[in-house]
Amino acid sequence: MVKLDRTVLEESVTDTTYRKYDSNLPEKVLQIGEGNFLRGFVDWMIHQMNKQGIFKGSVVAVQPTPHGRVLPKLKEQDWLYTVILRGITDGKKVDEAEVIPAISRGINPYEEWEQTLKVAESDELELIISNTTEAGITYMQEPYHSDSSPLSFPGKVTALLYHRYKHFSGDVKAGLHILPCELIEENGGKLKYIVKRIARDWNLPSGFLRWLETANRFYDTLVDRIVTGYPKSNAADFASRLGYEDAFFTVGEPYHLFCIDGPAEIKQVFPLDQAGLRVKWGDIEQYRELKVRLLNGPHTMMASAGYLAGADTVLDVMKDKSLRLFVERGFEEIGEALPFGDQEKRDYAEEVKQRFLNPYNQHYLQDIGMNAVNKFKSRLLPTLSRYIEKTELLPNSIILSLAAILVYFRPVHMNEHGIVGRRNGKNYQTRESELVSKVLANCWEEYEQEKISIEEFVFAVLGNRAIWDEDLNEIEQLTQTVSSYVRQIISMGMKETLTQMLQKNYSSLT
Numbered sequence: 078m079v080k081l082d083r084t085v086l087e088e089s090v091t092d093t094t095y096r097k098y099d100s101n102l103p104e105k106v107l108q109i110g111e112g113n114f115l116r117g118f119v120d121w122m123i124h125q126m127n128k129q130g131i132f133k134g135s136v137v138a139v140q141p142t143p144h145g146r147v148l149p150k151l152k153e154q155d156w157l158y159t160v161i162l163r164g165i166t167d168g169k170k171v172d173e174a175e176v177i178p179a180i181s182r183g184i185n186p187y188e189e190w191e192q193t194l195k196v197a198e199s200d201e202l203e204l205i206i207s208n209t210t211e212a213g214i215t216y217m218q219e220p221y222h223s224d225s226s227p228l229s230f231p232g233k234v235t236a237l238l239y240h241r242y243k244h245f246s247g248d249v250k251a252g253l254h255i256l257p258c259e260l261i262e263e264n265g266g267k268l269k270y271i272v273k274r275i276a277r278d279w280n281l282p283s284g285f286l287r288w289l290e291t292a293n294r295f296y297d298t299l300v301d302r303i304v305t306g307y308p309k310s311n312a313a314d315f316a317s318r319l320g321y322e323d324a325f326f327t328v329g330e331p332y333h334l335f336c337i338d339g340p341a342e343i344k345q346v347f348p349l350d351q352a353g354l355r356v357k358w359g360d361i362e363q364y365r366e367l368k369v370r371l372l373n374g375p376h377t378m379m380a381s382a383g384y385l386a387g388a389d390t391v392l393d394v395m396k397d398k399s400l401r402l403f404v405e406r407g408f409e410e411i412g413e414a415l416p417f418g419d420q421e422k423r424d425y426a427e428e429v430k431q432r433f434l435n436p437y438n439q440h441y442l443q444d445i446g447m448n449a450v451n452k453f454k455s456r457l458l459p460t461l462s463r464y465i466e467k468t469e470l471l472p473n474s475i476i477l478s479l480a481a482i483l484v485y486f487r488p489v490h491m492n493e494h495g496i497v498g499r500r501n502g503k504n505y506q507t508r509e510s511e512l513v514s515k516v517l518a519n520c521w522e523e524y525e526q527e528k529i530s531i532e533e534f535v536f537a538v539l540g541n542r543a544i545w546d547e548d549l550n551e552i553e554q555l556t557q558t559v560s561s562y563v564r565q566i567i568s569m570g571m572k573e574t575l576t577q578m579l580q581k582n583y584s585s586l587t
């Protein structure tokens with residue numbers, strides 16, 4: 078079977094919008110990152126605008142880490158890939174595939190720094206967009222060499238902006254719009270803060286710091302679309318349906334929302350709304366809070382608990398009676414702790430549940446469960462504390478999900494990627510930060526060697542300030558409750574623990 082490239086696109090696509098599509102559009106976007114999400118969301122949006130003759134710009138994708146595997150393979154496909162959107166919208170089935178020609182080329186900055194700097198010199202450039210995961214927007218002390226790429230993402234942004242500043246002799250008109258899409262609070266503000274800190278580390282001139290402040294705009298954003306990425310289990314079906322192979326089939330849901338905290342000016346530069354895309358301008362805090370708590374929160378809750386109970390995907394969880402009840406209860410506990418109107422919370426939760434019930438998306442719990450401890454900390458811990466404050470009760474479903482995370486990271490052994498766990502006689506790979514993996518592996522080892530009890534194991538993990546920035550043992554009854562769930566999961570399995578927890582605490586639900 079043929080592989081996707083320009084020839085395949087030109088020969089097979091009958092859609093006249095493609096024929097009109099200009100493949101030599103000016104490179105208006107420098108994109109740091111080339112992952113599933115950027116391809117299935119931002120680049121897809123740029124293509125939607127271009128098809129309508131609105132944005133008229135293309136994307137130069139820059140590899141954010143030294144060991145990227147995406148760009149060399151994408152180059153073999155002439156930078157093309159297919160976005161497959163599947164789901165139910167307004168009660169109707171959506172199942173559409175589209176080749177996205179928004180990326181004009183990709184650059185490995187570690188090998189082609191000169192070329193990366195050339196992009197920063199371009200008159201055509203207007204925007205920097207990124208998604209480097211939550212780990213990307215992090216300060217790292219590193220040296221400045223004008224002839225080689227910094228290692229970190231903020232380091233690259235600093236070096237590229239400094240080069241642009243020098244090239245245009247500090248012209249304010251050369252400033253850029255910077256839209257980071259990493260899912261952290263105040264992503265634009267944090268990136269700007271780190272860039273300024275790095276500029277000071279590197280002793281860059283004060284004129285640059287002024288230009289950074291006055292000529293450039295860093296926007297806080299919130300992005301929302303479930304992009305499950307490459308369809309591991311049915312890629313061959315898509316290939317035979319479409320008549321070509323694509324190493325970057327990118328599957329996602331039709332739903333999308335891009336919230337950008339910015340003034341009218343950015344609407345003109347990046348006219349998403351004119352193309353009929355779902356975008357909100359202005360204060361994003363409310364959307365962020367609802368989304369991170371009521372979408373990412375339940376995802377994190379179900380990942381380890383669902384996986385240990387035998388489910389592989391979000392849909393498996395939603396279709397299983399007790400897991401579904403556990404998730405429903407999770408929505409209630411999270412909603413209880415959120416400061417929004419009841420109707421608004423209910424409507425949002427209902428919409429999210431429908432998205433989780435998308436019959437087409439295979440959203441793997443193990444992918445969602447990556448960095449589960451860190452995600453629990455940012456997405457569920459604030460909810461847990463607020464729930465206790467408000468109700469003076471313990472949110473048992475959220476606490477059970479924490480216990481499940483600890484058991485999920487129980488090692489049979491370690492490898493170079495982290496802890497390897499075991500479910501139903503089969504090993505699985507976990508991914509967490511080195512710190513979390515080490516702490517959990519050490520504590521579990523002490524338990525396995527019978528040096529400590531389950532309570533002492535839980536006490537040691539919850540008390541680790543390097544992980545939590547606080548001692549979670551100080552939350553009344555938390556250590557005891559988590560310990561009791563961990564013990565039950567180990568002795569009678571996840572499914573039975575869930576069932577008993579629901580029966581005991583929420584008899585009206587079961």
Ligand SMILES: NC(=O)c1ccc[n+]([C@@H]2O[C@H](COP(=O)([O-])OP(=O)(O)OC[C@H]3O[C@@H](n4cnc5c(N)ncnc54)[C@H](O)[C@@H]3O)[C@@H](O)[C@H]2O)c1
Binds near residue numbers: 111141300301
């Ligand atoms: N997939 C989704 O449904 C979705 C939806 C909304 C938001 N997001 C956000 O997007 C992020 C990426 O998701 P994805 O599905 O594209 O994953 P992905 O694995 O396909 O891409 C991750 C990208 O981040 C880069 N990266 C990883 N660690 C980095 C670091 N320390 N410094 C710089 N770059 C680093 C990788 O090189 C890669 O380009 C997630 O962390 C999530 O916060 C994802």
Ligand SMILES: O=P(O)(O)OC[C@@H](O)[C@@H](O)[C@H](O)[C@H](O)CO
Binds near residue numbers: 304
């Ligand atoms: O992408 P992560 O790993 O930060 O979180 C997993 C999911 O919760 C997340 O990808 C959602 O699907 C997404 O945030 C929806 O917009």
